[in-house]
Amino acid sequence: MAKQLKKIIDTSTEAKIKEAAKKLFTQKGFNAVKTREIATEAGINLALLNYYFRSKQKLFDIIMAENLISFRKGMSDVLNNEKGDIYKKIEKLAIYYIDTLKENPNLALFVINAIHDNQHDIFNSTEDSLHQSRKHFAKQFLKEIQDGKMAPIHPVHLMSNIIGLIVMPFLAKPMMLKRLHVSEKEFTQIMDERKKLIPIWIKAMLK
Amino acid sequence: MAKQLKKIIDTSTEAKIKEAAKKLFTQKGFNAVKTREIATEAGINLALLNYYFRSKQKLFDIIMAENLISFRKGMSDVLNNEKGDIYKKIEKLAIYYIDTLKENPNLALFVINAIHDNQHDIFNSTEDSLHQSRKHFAKQFLKEIQDGKMAPIHPVHLMSNIIGLIVMPFLAKPMMLKRLHVSEKEFTQIMDERKKLIPIWIKAMLK
DNA sequence: GTCTATATTCTGATAGAC
DNA sequence: GTCTATCAGAATATAGAC
Numbered sequence: 001m002a003k004q005l006k007k008i009i010d011t012s013t014e015a016k017i018k019e020a021a022k023k024l025f026t027q028k029g030f031n032a033v034k035t036r037e038i039a040t041e042a043g044i045n046l047a048l049l050n051y052y053f054r055s056k057q058k059l060f061d062i063i064m065a066e067n068l069i070s071f072r073k074g075m076s077d078v079l080n081n082e083k084g085d086i087y088k089k090i091e092k093l094a095i096y097y098i099d100t101l102k103e104n105p106n107l108a109l110f111v112i113n114a115i116h117d118n119q120h121d122i123f124n125s126t127e128d129s130l131h132q133s134r135k136h137f138a139k140q141f142l143k144e145i146q147d148g149k150m151a152p153i154h155p156v157h158l159m160s161n162i163i164g165l166i167v168m169p170f171l172a173k174p175m176m177l178k179r180l181h182v183s184e185k186e187f188t189q190i191m192d193e194r195k196k197l198i199p200i201w202i203k204a205m206l207k
Numbered sequence: 208m209a210k211q212l213k214k215i216i217d218t219s220t221e222a223k224i225k226e227a228a229k230k231l232f233t234q235k236g237f238n239a240v241k242t243r244e245i246a247t248e249a250g251i252n253l254a255l256l257n258y259y260f261r262s263k264q265k266l267f268d269i270i271m272a273e274n275l276i277s278f279r280k281g282m283s284d285v286l287n288n289e290k291g292d293i294y295k296k297i298e299k300l301a302i303y304y305i306d307t308l309k310e311n312p313n314l315a316l317f318v319i320n321a322i323h324d325n326q327h328d329i330f331n332s333t334e335d336s337l338h339q340s341r342k343h344f345a346k347q348f349l350k351e352i353q354d355g356k357m358a359p360i361h362p363v364h365l366m367s368n369i370i371g372l373i374v375m376p377f378l379a380k381p382m383m384l385k386r387l388h389v390s391e392k393e394f395t396q397i398m399d400e401r402k403k404l405i406p407i408w409i410k411a412m413l414k
Numbered sequence: 415g416t417c418t419a420t421a422t423t424c425t426g427a428t429a430g431a432c
Numbered sequence: 433g434t435c436t437a438t439c440a441g442a443a444t445a446t447a448g449a450c
Binding site for chain 1: 236239250313319320321322330333341355360361362363364366367368370371372375376378379381382383385386387389394397400401402407408409411412413414
Protein backbone atom coordinates (compact mmCIF):
# COMPACT_ATOMS: atom_id res chain seq x y z
CA MET A 1 0.00 0.00 0.00
CA ALA A 2 2.57 2.45 1.13
CA LYS A 3 4.84 0.90 -1.44
CA GLN A 4 2.38 1.48 -4.22
CA LEU A 5 1.81 5.04 -3.22
CA LYS A 6 5.52 5.60 -3.16
CA LYS A 7 5.85 4.33 -6.72
CA ILE A 8 3.16 6.59 -8.09
CA ILE A 9 4.55 9.81 -6.74
CA ASP A 10 8.12 8.72 -7.20
CA THR A 11 10.43 11.60 -7.99
CA SER A 12 13.31 9.70 -6.53
CA THR A 13 16.71 8.97 -7.97
CA GLU A 14 15.53 5.78 -9.56
CA ALA A 15 12.80 7.62 -11.43
CA LYS A 16 15.14 10.40 -12.49
CA ILE A 17 17.60 7.92 -13.96
CA LYS A 18 14.86 6.13 -15.83
CA GLU A 19 13.50 9.35 -17.24
CA ALA A 20 16.90 10.50 -18.41
CA ALA A 21 17.66 7.11 -19.89
CA LYS A 22 14.33 6.99 -21.67
CA LYS A 23 14.93 10.34 -23.27
CA LEU A 24 18.44 9.53 -24.43
CA PHE A 25 17.93 5.90 -25.49
CA THR A 26 14.82 6.78 -27.46
CA GLN A 27 16.66 9.61 -29.13
CA LYS A 28 19.96 7.97 -29.97
CA GLY A 29 19.77 4.25 -29.44
CA PHE A 30 21.68 1.94 -27.13
CA ASN A 31 25.25 2.24 -28.39
CA ALA A 32 25.31 5.98 -28.98
CA VAL A 33 24.34 6.74 -25.37
CA LYS A 34 27.04 6.57 -22.69
CA THR A 35 26.30 5.84 -19.06
CA ARG A 36 28.03 9.07 -18.00
CA GLU A 37 25.63 10.94 -20.25
CA ILE A 38 22.64 9.37 -18.55
CA ALA A 39 24.06 10.19 -15.13
CA THR A 40 24.67 13.81 -16.08
CA GLU A 41 21.24 14.17 -17.64
CA ALA A 42 19.67 12.72 -14.51
CA GLY A 43 21.79 14.95 -12.31
CA ILE A 44 23.16 12.04 -10.32
CA ASN A 45 26.36 10.14 -9.85
CA LEU A 46 27.48 7.48 -12.28
CA ALA A 47 27.71 4.81 -9.61
CA LEU A 48 24.03 5.16 -8.81
CA LEU A 49 23.07 3.95 -12.24
CA ASN A 50 24.55 0.55 -11.52
CA TYR A 51 23.30 0.62 -7.97
CA TYR A 52 19.70 0.85 -9.16
CA PHE A 53 19.79 -1.02 -12.46
CA ARG A 54 22.85 -3.26 -12.26
CA SER A 55 23.90 -2.54 -15.85
CA LYS A 56 23.35 -0.31 -18.83
CA GLN A 57 21.84 -3.23 -20.70
CA LYS A 58 19.26 -3.93 -18.00
CA LEU A 59 18.31 -0.28 -17.90
CA PHE A 60 17.90 -0.25 -21.65
CA ASP A 61 15.73 -3.36 -21.59
CA ILE A 62 13.35 -1.65 -19.21
CA ILE A 63 13.08 1.44 -21.41
CA MET A 64 12.63 -0.76 -24.46
CA ALA A 65 9.80 -2.68 -22.84
CA GLU A 66 8.04 0.48 -21.70
CA ASN A 67 8.33 2.11 -25.12
CA LEU A 68 6.93 -0.93 -26.83
CA ILE A 69 4.08 -1.19 -24.38
CA SER A 70 3.10 2.43 -24.90
CA PHE A 71 3.36 1.94 -28.62
CA ARG A 72 1.12 -1.10 -28.55
CA LYS A 73 -1.35 0.16 -26.02
CA GLY A 74 -3.08 2.36 -28.55
CA MET A 75 -3.49 -0.45 -31.00
CA SER A 76 -4.85 -2.82 -28.44
CA ASP A 77 -7.27 -0.26 -27.05
CA VAL A 78 -8.61 0.80 -30.41
CA LEU A 79 -8.88 -2.52 -32.16
CA ASN A 80 -10.27 -4.28 -29.13
CA ASN A 81 -12.76 -1.96 -27.58
CA GLU A 82 -14.09 0.28 -30.28
CA LYS A 83 -17.29 -0.87 -31.82
CA GLY A 84 -16.98 1.19 -34.98
CA ASP A 85 -16.48 -0.06 -38.51
CA ILE A 86 -13.07 -0.65 -39.99
CA TYR A 87 -12.56 2.93 -41.16
CA LYS A 88 -13.60 4.35 -37.81
CA LYS A 89 -10.98 2.16 -36.20
CA ILE A 90 -8.37 3.32 -38.65
CA GLU A 91 -9.22 6.89 -37.77
CA LYS A 92 -8.86 6.15 -34.07
CA LEU A 93 -5.52 4.51 -34.74
CA ALA A 94 -4.36 7.52 -36.75
CA ILE A 95 -5.42 9.91 -34.01
CA TYR A 96 -3.71 7.93 -31.27
CA TYR A 97 -0.42 7.40 -33.06
CA ILE A 98 -0.15 10.84 -34.60
CA ASP A 99 -0.75 12.44 -31.22
CA THR A 100 1.79 10.11 -29.61
CA LEU A 101 4.39 10.74 -32.30
CA LYS A 102 3.81 14.49 -32.22
CA GLU A 103 4.96 14.42 -28.62
CA ASN A 104 7.83 12.03 -29.24
CA PRO A 105 8.80 11.77 -32.91
CA ASN A 106 11.81 9.62 -32.03
CA LEU A 107 9.59 6.84 -30.77
CA ALA A 108 8.89 5.76 -34.35
CA LEU A 109 12.54 5.22 -35.19
CA PHE A 110 13.17 3.54 -31.86
CA VAL A 111 10.44 1.00 -32.48
CA ILE A 112 11.52 0.35 -36.06
CA ASN A 113 15.06 -0.26 -34.88
CA ALA A 114 13.76 -2.52 -32.13
CA ILE A 115 11.84 -4.53 -34.72
CA HIS A 116 15.06 -5.13 -36.63
CA ASP A 117 17.11 -5.88 -33.53
CA ASN A 118 17.40 -9.62 -33.15
CA GLN A 119 18.85 -9.18 -29.70
CA HIS A 120 15.50 -8.38 -28.19
CA ASP A 121 12.75 -10.76 -29.13
CA ILE A 122 10.00 -8.19 -28.94
CA PHE A 123 7.43 -10.46 -30.55
CA ASN A 124 7.72 -13.04 -27.84
CA SER A 125 5.33 -11.50 -25.38
CA THR A 126 2.11 -13.24 -26.22
CA GLU A 127 -0.20 -10.40 -25.39
CA ASP A 128 -3.52 -12.11 -25.70
CA SER A 129 -5.50 -8.90 -25.71
CA LEU A 130 -3.67 -7.58 -28.73
CA HIS A 131 -3.76 -10.92 -30.44
CA GLN A 132 -7.50 -11.23 -29.96
CA SER A 133 -8.15 -7.69 -31.10
CA ARG A 134 -6.23 -8.36 -34.26
CA LYS A 135 -8.35 -11.35 -34.94
CA HIS A 136 -11.50 -9.31 -34.68
CA PHE A 137 -10.06 -6.63 -36.91
CA ALA A 138 -9.02 -9.30 -39.41
CA LYS A 139 -12.61 -10.61 -39.44
CA GLN A 140 -13.97 -7.17 -40.17
CA PHE A 141 -11.40 -6.84 -42.92
CA LEU A 142 -12.37 -10.16 -44.50
CA LYS A 143 -16.04 -9.34 -44.30
CA GLU A 144 -15.48 -6.09 -46.16
CA ILE A 145 -13.87 -8.06 -48.94
CA GLN A 146 -16.57 -10.74 -49.01
CA ASP A 147 -19.26 -8.10 -49.15
CA GLY A 148 -17.52 -6.63 -52.16
CA LYS A 149 -16.92 -3.36 -50.34
CA MET A 150 -13.17 -3.70 -50.49
CA ALA A 151 -10.74 -4.97 -53.11
CA PRO A 152 -9.35 -8.42 -52.26
CA ILE A 153 -5.82 -7.68 -51.09
CA HIS A 154 -3.37 -9.40 -48.79
CA PRO A 155 -3.39 -8.26 -45.15
CA VAL A 156 0.25 -7.23 -45.58
CA HIS A 157 -0.94 -4.58 -48.00
CA LEU A 158 -3.55 -3.25 -45.60
CA MET A 159 -1.19 -3.15 -42.63
CA SER A 160 1.65 -1.62 -44.65
CA ASN A 161 -0.64 1.06 -45.96
CA ILE A 162 -2.14 1.98 -42.60
CA ILE A 163 1.19 2.00 -40.76
CA GLY A 164 3.01 3.62 -43.65
CA LEU A 165 0.61 6.52 -43.95
CA ILE A 166 0.60 7.15 -40.21
CA VAL A 167 4.26 6.64 -39.34
CA MET A 168 6.32 7.54 -42.40
CA PRO A 169 6.09 11.34 -42.17
CA PHE A 170 7.60 11.14 -38.68
CA LEU A 171 10.38 8.81 -39.84
CA ALA A 172 11.17 11.15 -42.72
CA LYS A 173 10.53 14.29 -40.71
CA PRO A 174 14.06 15.77 -40.77
CA MET A 175 14.11 15.36 -44.53
CA MET A 176 10.65 16.81 -44.96
CA LEU A 177 11.49 19.89 -42.94
CA LYS A 178 14.72 20.57 -44.81
CA ARG A 179 13.87 19.60 -48.35
CA LEU A 180 10.33 20.91 -48.48
CA HIS A 181 11.06 23.99 -46.36
CA VAL A 182 8.45 23.25 -43.74
CA SER A 183 8.52 24.67 -40.22
CA GLU A 184 7.89 22.68 -37.06
CA LYS A 185 4.54 24.37 -36.65
CA GLU A 186 3.45 23.67 -40.21
CA PHE A 187 4.53 20.08 -39.82
CA THR A 188 2.35 19.67 -36.76
CA GLN A 189 -0.62 21.16 -38.59
CA ILE A 190 -0.09 18.85 -41.55
CA MET A 191 0.09 15.86 -39.23
CA ASP A 192 -3.19 16.90 -37.64
CA GLU A 193 -4.75 17.07 -41.09
CA ARG A 194 -3.71 13.49 -41.68
CA LYS A 195 -5.86 12.23 -38.81
CA LYS A 196 -8.94 12.86 -40.91
CA LEU A 197 -7.33 12.22 -44.29
CA ILE A 198 -5.83 8.80 -43.68
CA PRO A 199 -9.08 6.86 -43.17
CA ILE A 200 -10.56 8.63 -46.20
CA TRP A 201 -7.51 7.77 -48.24
CA ILE A 202 -7.52 4.15 -47.16
CA LYS A 203 -11.17 3.84 -48.06
CA ALA A 204 -10.60 5.42 -51.48
CA MET A 205 -7.60 3.33 -52.38
CA LEU A 206 -9.09 0.00 -51.37
CA LYS A 207 -12.45 0.42 -53.06
CA MET B 208 43.82 2.69 -67.59
CA ALA B 209 45.40 -0.22 -65.84
CA LYS B 210 44.32 1.41 -62.65
CA GLN B 211 40.72 1.60 -63.75
CA LEU B 212 40.68 -2.00 -64.87
CA LYS B 213 42.12 -3.02 -61.57
CA LYS B 214 39.32 -1.29 -59.72
CA ILE B 215 36.57 -2.96 -61.68
CA ILE B 216 37.73 -6.53 -61.15
CA ASP B 217 39.01 -5.89 -57.67
CA THR B 218 38.59 -8.84 -55.36
CA SER B 219 41.47 -7.65 -53.26
CA THR B 220 41.69 -7.06 -49.55
CA GLU B 221 40.47 -3.50 -49.91
CA ALA B 222 37.32 -4.69 -51.66
CA LYS B 223 36.72 -7.43 -49.14
CA ILE B 224 36.90 -4.98 -46.26
CA LYS B 225 34.52 -2.62 -47.96
CA GLU B 226 32.05 -5.37 -48.68
CA ALA B 227 32.12 -6.61 -45.09
CA ALA B 228 31.81 -3.08 -43.76
CA LYS B 229 28.92 -2.31 -46.06
CA LYS B 230 27.05 -5.36 -44.91
CA LEU B 231 27.57 -4.70 -41.22
CA PHE B 232 27.15 -0.92 -41.19
CA THR B 233 23.99 -1.11 -43.26
CA GLN B 234 22.63 -3.75 -40.94
CA LYS B 235 23.55 -2.33 -37.56
CA GLY B 236 24.72 1.24 -37.89
CA PHE B 237 28.02 2.89 -37.02
CA ASN B 238 28.21 2.48 -33.26
CA ALA B 239 26.98 -1.07 -33.04
CA VAL B 240 29.65 -2.36 -35.41
CA LYS B 241 33.15 -2.91 -34.02
CA THR B 242 36.26 -2.79 -36.17
CA ARG B 243 37.25 -6.28 -35.08
CA GLU B 244 33.90 -7.54 -36.33
CA ILE B 245 34.51 -6.05 -39.75
CA ALA B 246 37.96 -7.61 -39.90
CA THR B 247 36.61 -11.04 -39.01
CA GLU B 248 33.76 -10.77 -41.49
CA ALA B 249 36.23 -9.79 -44.18
CA GLY B 250 38.56 -12.58 -43.18
CA ILE B 251 41.49 -10.23 -42.70
CA ASN B 252 43.56 -8.74 -39.94
CA LEU B 253 42.42 -5.80 -37.88
CA ALA B 254 45.48 -3.75 -38.77
CA LEU B 255 44.64 -3.88 -42.46
CA LEU B 256 41.45 -1.97 -41.90
CA ASN B 257 43.40 1.07 -40.78
CA TYR B 258 46.06 0.46 -43.38
CA TYR B 259 43.51 0.81 -46.19
CA PHE B 260 40.98 3.22 -44.72
CA ARG B 261 42.87 5.07 -41.98
CA SER B 262 39.94 4.96 -39.56
CA LYS B 263 36.58 3.39 -38.87
CA GLN B 264 34.96 6.75 -39.46
CA LYS B 265 36.46 7.19 -42.91
CA LEU B 266 35.40 3.71 -43.87
CA PHE B 267 31.88 4.41 -42.69
CA ASP B 268 31.73 7.67 -44.60
CA ILE B 269 32.52 5.82 -47.81
CA ILE B 270 29.81 3.23 -47.19
CA MET B 271 27.36 5.97 -46.23
CA ALA B 272 28.05 7.91 -49.40
CA GLU B 273 27.68 4.85 -51.60
CA ASN B 274 24.44 3.81 -49.95
CA LEU B 275 22.96 7.26 -50.27
CA ILE B 276 24.02 7.54 -53.89
CA SER B 277 22.41 4.23 -54.77
CA PHE B 278 19.30 5.31 -52.91
CA ARG B 279 19.07 8.62 -54.69
CA LYS B 280 20.08 7.46 -58.11
CA GLY B 281 16.67 5.99 -58.79
CA MET B 282 14.87 9.13 -57.79
CA SER B 283 17.06 11.36 -59.87
CA ASP B 284 16.84 9.12 -62.92
CA VAL B 285 13.10 8.73 -62.78
CA LEU B 286 12.01 12.24 -61.90
CA ASN B 287 14.47 13.82 -64.27
CA ASN B 288 14.44 11.78 -67.39
CA GLU B 289 11.09 10.16 -67.64
CA LYS B 290 8.61 11.99 -69.75
CA GLY B 291 5.53 10.26 -68.35
CA ASP B 292 2.78 11.81 -66.29
CA ILE B 293 2.92 11.97 -62.54
CA TYR B 294 1.48 8.51 -61.96
CA LYS B 295 3.82 6.94 -64.47
CA LYS B 296 6.69 8.47 -62.56
CA ILE B 297 5.35 7.16 -59.29
CA GLU B 298 5.18 3.71 -60.82
CA LYS B 299 8.78 3.95 -62.00
CA LEU B 300 9.80 5.08 -58.53
CA ALA B 301 7.96 2.18 -56.95
CA ILE B 302 9.59 -0.31 -59.31
CA TYR B 303 13.07 1.04 -58.73
CA TYR B 304 12.88 1.21 -54.94
CA ILE B 305 11.01 -2.02 -54.42
CA ASP B 306 13.55 -3.86 -56.55
CA THR B 307 16.41 -2.19 -54.69
CA LEU B 308 14.92 -2.94 -51.29
CA LYS B 309 14.12 -6.52 -52.23
CA GLU B 310 17.85 -7.04 -52.68
CA ASN B 311 18.83 -5.10 -49.60
CA PRO B 312 15.96 -4.56 -47.15
CA ASN B 313 18.31 -3.04 -44.58
CA LEU B 314 19.03 -0.11 -46.84
CA ALA B 315 15.73 1.48 -45.88
CA LEU B 316 16.54 1.51 -42.19
CA PHE B 317 20.06 2.69 -42.87
CA VAL B 318 18.83 5.71 -44.80
CA ILE B 319 16.18 6.53 -42.21
CA ASN B 320 18.79 6.40 -39.48
CA ALA B 321 21.10 8.54 -41.57
CA ILE B 322 18.33 11.10 -41.98
CA HIS B 323 18.04 11.35 -38.20
CA ASP B 324 21.80 11.38 -37.61
CA ASN B 325 22.93 14.93 -37.15
CA GLN B 326 26.54 13.84 -37.30
CA HIS B 327 26.38 13.33 -41.04
CA ASP B 328 24.82 16.18 -42.91
CA ILE B 329 23.45 14.13 -45.74
CA PHE B 330 21.41 17.00 -47.11
CA ASN B 331 24.44 19.13 -47.74
CA SER B 332 25.42 17.67 -51.07
CA THR B 333 23.72 20.03 -53.43
CA GLU B 334 22.98 17.59 -56.19
CA ASP B 335 21.67 19.89 -58.81
CA SER B 336 20.28 17.12 -60.95
CA LEU B 337 18.09 15.87 -58.15
CA HIS B 338 17.10 19.35 -57.15
CA GLN B 339 16.07 20.25 -60.66
CA SER B 340 14.18 17.03 -61.14
CA ARG B 341 12.23 17.72 -57.99
CA LYS B 342 11.25 21.09 -59.27
CA HIS B 343 9.86 19.59 -62.43
CA PHE B 344 7.96 16.97 -60.49
CA ALA B 345 6.61 19.70 -58.22
CA LYS B 346 5.36 21.59 -61.26
CA GLN B 347 3.55 18.54 -62.55
CA PHE B 348 2.05 18.09 -59.12
CA LEU B 349 0.82 21.68 -58.95
CA LYS B 350 -0.62 21.47 -62.45
CA GLU B 351 -2.63 18.40 -61.51
CA ILE B 352 -4.15 20.35 -58.67
CA GLN B 353 -4.83 23.45 -60.79
CA ASP B 354 -6.49 21.32 -63.44
CA GLY B 355 -8.74 19.93 -60.75
CA LYS B 356 -7.45 16.42 -61.34
CA MET B 357 -6.04 16.15 -57.84
CA ALA B 358 -7.19 17.26 -54.42
CA PRO B 359 -5.29 20.31 -53.17
CA ILE B 360 -2.95 18.87 -50.57
CA HIS B 361 0.38 19.88 -49.14
CA PRO B 362 3.48 18.37 -50.81
CA VAL B 363 4.36 16.80 -47.46
CA HIS B 364 1.25 14.67 -47.80
CA LEU B 365 2.14 13.56 -51.29
CA MET B 366 5.75 12.72 -50.45
CA SER B 367 4.80 10.98 -47.20
CA ASN B 368 2.26 8.88 -49.00
CA ILE B 369 4.52 7.87 -51.88
CA ILE B 370 7.50 7.08 -49.67
CA GLY B 371 5.36 5.50 -46.98
CA LEU B 372 3.63 3.10 -49.32
CA ILE B 373 6.89 2.10 -50.99
CA VAL B 374 9.23 1.88 -48.01
CA MET B 375 7.15 0.98 -44.96
CA PRO B 376 6.64 -2.73 -45.67
CA PHE B 377 10.42 -3.14 -45.76
CA LEU B 378 10.88 -1.21 -42.53
CA ALA B 379 8.23 -3.33 -40.85
CA LYS B 380 9.25 -6.53 -42.62
CA PRO B 381 10.39 -8.55 -39.57
CA MET B 382 7.07 -7.77 -37.89
CA MET B 383 5.05 -8.56 -40.98
CA LEU B 384 6.68 -11.94 -41.44
CA LYS B 385 6.20 -12.96 -37.83
CA ARG B 386 2.84 -11.48 -36.97
CA LEU B 387 1.06 -12.17 -40.24
CA HIS B 388 2.75 -15.53 -40.82
CA VAL B 389 4.16 -14.65 -44.20
CA SER B 390 7.12 -16.43 -45.80
CA GLU B 391 10.05 -14.69 -47.46
CA LYS B 392 8.78 -15.83 -50.83
CA GLU B 393 5.27 -14.58 -50.22
CA PHE B 394 6.64 -11.28 -49.01
CA THR B 395 8.59 -10.84 -52.23
CA GLN B 396 5.50 -11.60 -54.29
CA ILE B 397 3.44 -9.11 -52.32
CA MET B 398 6.10 -6.45 -52.81
CA ASP B 399 6.03 -7.10 -56.55
CA GLU B 400 2.28 -6.63 -56.50
CA ARG B 401 2.77 -3.23 -54.93
CA LYS B 402 4.69 -1.94 -57.94
CA LYS B 403 1.45 -1.82 -59.90
CA LEU B 404 -0.83 -1.10 -56.95
CA ILE B 405 0.89 1.94 -55.48
CA PRO B 406 0.38 4.31 -58.43
CA ILE B 407 -3.24 3.18 -58.66
CA TRP B 408 -3.70 3.73 -54.94
CA ILE B 409 -2.12 7.17 -55.02
CA LYS B 410 -4.35 8.16 -57.89
CA ALA B 411 -7.46 6.91 -56.13
CA MET B 412 -6.70 8.53 -52.80
CA LEU B 413 -5.84 11.92 -54.19
CA LYS B 414 -8.77 12.27 -56.56
C1' DG C 415 21.59 5.92 -0.61
C1' DT C 416 25.24 8.59 -2.39
C1' DC C 417 29.73 9.72 -3.36
C1' DT C 418 35.05 9.27 -4.92
C1' DA C 419 38.36 6.50 -6.59
C1' DT C 420 39.61 2.62 -9.06
C1' DA C 421 39.34 -1.81 -11.33
C1' DT C 422 38.16 -4.05 -15.59
C1' DT C 423 36.91 -4.57 -20.09
C1' DC C 424 36.39 -2.92 -24.64
C1' DT C 425 37.86 -0.63 -28.77
C1' DG C 426 40.15 2.13 -32.19
C1' DA C 427 44.52 2.74 -33.77
C1' DT C 428 49.65 2.07 -34.36
C1' DA C 429 54.57 0.15 -34.14
C1' DG C 430 57.47 -2.86 -35.99
C1' DA C 431 58.76 -7.63 -37.69
C1' DC C 432 58.28 -10.30 -41.78
C1' DG D 433 50.90 -5.86 -47.98
C1' DT D 434 50.08 -8.59 -44.04
C1' DC D 435 50.67 -10.02 -39.58
C1' DT D 436 51.39 -10.03 -34.09
C1' DA D 437 51.68 -7.45 -30.23
C1' DT D 438 50.57 -3.55 -27.89
C1' DC D 439 49.24 1.15 -26.66
C1' DA D 440 46.07 4.85 -25.30
C1' DG D 441 41.77 6.20 -24.28
C1' DA D 442 37.05 5.43 -23.51
C1' DA D 443 33.33 3.26 -21.17
C1' DT D 444 31.18 0.04 -18.03
C1' DA D 445 31.12 -1.57 -13.63
C1' DT D 446 32.58 -2.07 -8.71
C1' DA D 447 34.91 -1.29 -3.98
C1' DG D 448 34.70 1.04 -0.12
C1' DA D 449 34.26 5.41 2.62
C1' DC D 450 30.72 8.33 4.33
